[in-house]
Amino acid sequence: MSVLFLVNVLNFYDRLVLGAVLEPLRREFLLSDTQLGAMVTLFTLVFALAGMPAGGIADRRGRRGLLATGIAVWAGLTGLTALATSYTMLLVTRLGVGIGEAVCTPAATSWIGDAVPPTRRSRAMAWFMMAVPVGGFLSFSVGGPVAQAYGWRIAMAVAAAPALLLVPAVLWLREPGRAYEAADEPVTWRPPPGFWWIAASGATVNFALWAFSTFLPAMLTRYHGLSVGTAGLWMGTGSGVSGIAGALAAGALGDRAKSKLRLTAGIMLLAAVPMWMALRVKPGGAALAVVLAMSSYGLMQMYYGLVYASLHDRVPPEARGRAMSMYLLVTYLGGASWGPVATGRLSDWLARSSGLTGEAARAAGLHGAMYVVPGLAVVLAGILWNAERQGKPRAGASRYW
Numbered sequence: 239m240s241v242l243f244l245v246n247v248l249n250f251y252d253r254l255v256l257g258a259v260l261e262p263l264r265r266e267f268l269l270s271d272t273q274l275g276a277m278v279t280l281f282t283l284v285f286a287l288a289g290m291p292a293g294g295i296a297d298r299r300g301r302r303g304l305l306a307t308g309i310a311v312w313a314g315l316t317g318l319t320a321l322a323t324s325y326t327m328l329l330v331t332r333l334g335v336g337i338g339e340a341v342c343t344p345a346a347t348s349w350i351g352d353a354v355p356p357t358r359r360s361r362a363m364a365w366f367m368m369a370v371p372v373g374g375f376l377s378f379s380v381g382g383p384v385a386q387a388y389g390w391r392i393a394m395a396v397a398a399a400p401a402l403l404l405v406p407a408v409l410w411l412r413e414p415g416r417a418y419e420a421a422d423e424p425v426t427w428r429p430p431p432g433f434w435w436i437a438a439s440g441a442t443v444n445f446a447l448w449a450f451s452t453f454l455p456a457m458l459t460r461y462h463g464l465s466v467g468t469a470g471l472w473m474g475t476g477s478g479v480s481g482i483a484g485a486l487a488a489g490a491l492g493d494r495a496k497s498k499l500r501l502t503a504g505i506m507l508l509a510a511v512p513m514w515m516a517l518r519v520k521p522g523g524a525a526l527a528v529v530l531a532m533s534s535y536g537l538m539q540m541y542y543g544l545v546y547a548s549l550h551d552r553v554p555p556e557a558r559g560r561a562m563s564m565y566l567l568v569t570y571l572g573g574a575s576w577g578p579v580a581t582g583r584l585s586d587w588l589a590r591s592s593g594l595t596g597e598a599a600r601a602a603g604l605h606g607a608m609y610v611v612p613g614l615a616v617v618l619a620g621i622l623w624n625a626e627r628q629g630k631p632r633a634g635a636s637r638y639w
Contacts (some may be wrong), residue, residue, distance in 0.1 A: 239353075239362065241407050242346045243369055245309060248400050249342045250373025252316040252335060253281070255397045257452045258381030258470045259390035261459055266390075267325050271453075271589075271604065275582030277332050278452050279575045284336035286570030293344035293563025301345040306408045308345070312338025313401030320391040343566060348559040349413065351550050359550060360492025364485045364543025371481020371539055375474045378455060382470010430552035432499070432628030436545060437565050439621045441573025443506075443541050446614040448577035449607075451477075453585070454531060457608055460601035462524035472528050480536030488543035498548040502541055503622035509537035510615035517608055521601075538615065545622075581607045 256263075260274055295304055315334035322328045346366065354362040377397070385393040458469040495501045516530035553561040589603025 239350070239365065241404075241411055242349060243366055244400075245305065245404055245408060246342060246346060246366055246369030247373045247376070248309065248313065248404055249339055250370050251376045251400075252312055252373075252397050253339060254374050254377035254451050255316070255381040255394065256332070257455055258378045258473070259385045259393055259466075260452065260456050261466050262385055262390040263328070264456075267328070269325065271582035271585040271600075272579060273325065273582075275452065275579035277328055278448060278578035280329055281332040281336040282448070282570045282575040284333050285340050286567045286575065288337045288340035289344060289563045289566045289570075290560075292341040293348075293559040293561075293566075296341070296345040296348045296559030296563075297557065300413065301349050302408060302411055302413055304341050305345045306405050308338045308341030309401050309405050309408065310338070312336075313398045314338075317395050317398030320394040340566075344559045344562045347546065347550065347562050351555060351558045356551055357493060360495075360498065360543055360547035361489035363546040363550070364489030364492060367539075367542035367546065368482055368485035370542065371478050371485065371536075374451060374481060375478025377474065378470040378477065379474025382455065382474065383467040385470070386465065386467035432625040433549075433552070433561075433565075434568075435621060435625030435628055436499075436549055437568035438572070439541075439545065439618055439625060440565055440569030441571075442614055442618045442621055443538065444569050444574035445577035445580075446611045446618070447535075447538060448574045449581040450531075450535065450611050452578040453581055453604060453608065457601075457604050458524055458528070460597060461521055461605045462527060463522065464524055472524070476528050476532035477535055480532040481539040484536035484539035485543055488540040491540075492544045492547055495544070497626055498544045499622050499626040502544045503619045503626070505537050505540050505544075506615050506622065507619035509534045510612040510619075512537075513615065514609075514612040517605065517612070534612070534615070541618075577610075581610055584610070 256277065263269065264271075264274060292304065292308075312335045315331050315338060318334075319328065319331040322331060347363070350362050350366060351359070381393045381397060384396055455466075455469040455473045458464045458472065459466060464472070491501060492498055511534075512530040513534035516527045516534065519527040519530070549561065549565060550558060585600075585603040585607035587603070588606040589599040592599050592602040592606075594602055
């Protein structure tokens with residue numbers, strides 16, 4: 239579990255480090271917020287599509303070699319980003335990162351599903367997904383200051399370096415025994431009750447969180463006047479502390495909750511409040527805005543441990559890799575892919591409509607666009623409530639989907 243956790247930390251470190259260097263990239267390549275968001279969107283589209291075959295391989299073949307290969311690909315392409323000389327090359331390297339990272343969640347969660355009994359699965363998934371805030375902490379608290387001191391290219395190279403240790407560590411692991419005999423040919427399954435609502439919830443939460451992680455450091459720089467290094471450090475520390483607290487809370491509550499999905503719905507509704515309050519803070523009040531925004535982030539991070547465990551509880555062992563891949567396909571094609579680019583497009587439109595010019599317009603536009611985050615938290619609560627209403631599988635019902 240420790241090695242899988244570290245793999246997921248690097249997964250999210252390399253995924254989110256782009257947000258820490260967004261402002262230097264914008265200035266060097268003269269990019270709009272729409273173009274910046276499009277880099278993240280390209281990554282998520284490729285990630286979603288590549289995840290389907292990765293999930294099938296995870297169900298039928300060895301997960302260890304698959305995971306090691308994925309790490310080598312995504313870290314290598316993250317490092318190659320440091321050599322980019324054009325916007326096109328930036329897009330191409332992010333595409334490669336998406337292909338490599340697509341194997342991580344299907345392979346690792348399938349591994350955990352076989353290794354951990356249902357009574358401890360919420361806690362195990364919460365610990366695994368604690369890598370999101372830890373990876374975010376490293377992305378911003380390391381990436382931002384390194385970019386300010388040595389340039390964004392060095393920050394990208396530093397993000398790739400841990401793979402040199404993790405690839406051998408993964409190859410050294412021993413896989414757990416499967417709860418079924420892996421077949422050479424894929425089996426057709428029917429979706430368990432509530433699956434599509436759960437998948438829709440993933441699209442919604444990832445739309446909101448990708449917009450949050452991509453643009454909050456830039457908003458702190460433009461709207462509240464922080465430096466790139468300070469914004470990265472505050473973002474990394476805040477997301478790390480609050481995200482870890484949220485993951486631990488999800489693990490503690492999830493295995494005892496009568497309904498994981500209903501509990502998550504209430505938490506998401508609560509999460510909307512501090513984020514809305516953060517956006518009401520006047521320019522110059524960065525410290526208060528960060529505290530409020532990170533409170534919301536910590537609550538929203540509870541989603542993963544609770545919902546991933548609920549999904550694995552409903553899916554038979556022989557389909558967990560494909561179930562997670564299908565969930566991620568809907569999540570990323572339906573939500574995460576569009577979060578950054580739609581928020582960036584909205585930011586550009588609001589900037590043009592603000593009546594301001596230059597950096598003042600860019601600041602006002604991005605600040606206004608960030609209201610999508612609390613709005614979607616409310617929508618997410620309703621989706622999860624409907625997922626719970628679909629009910630659990632009936633006794634004797636087919637598990638195939």
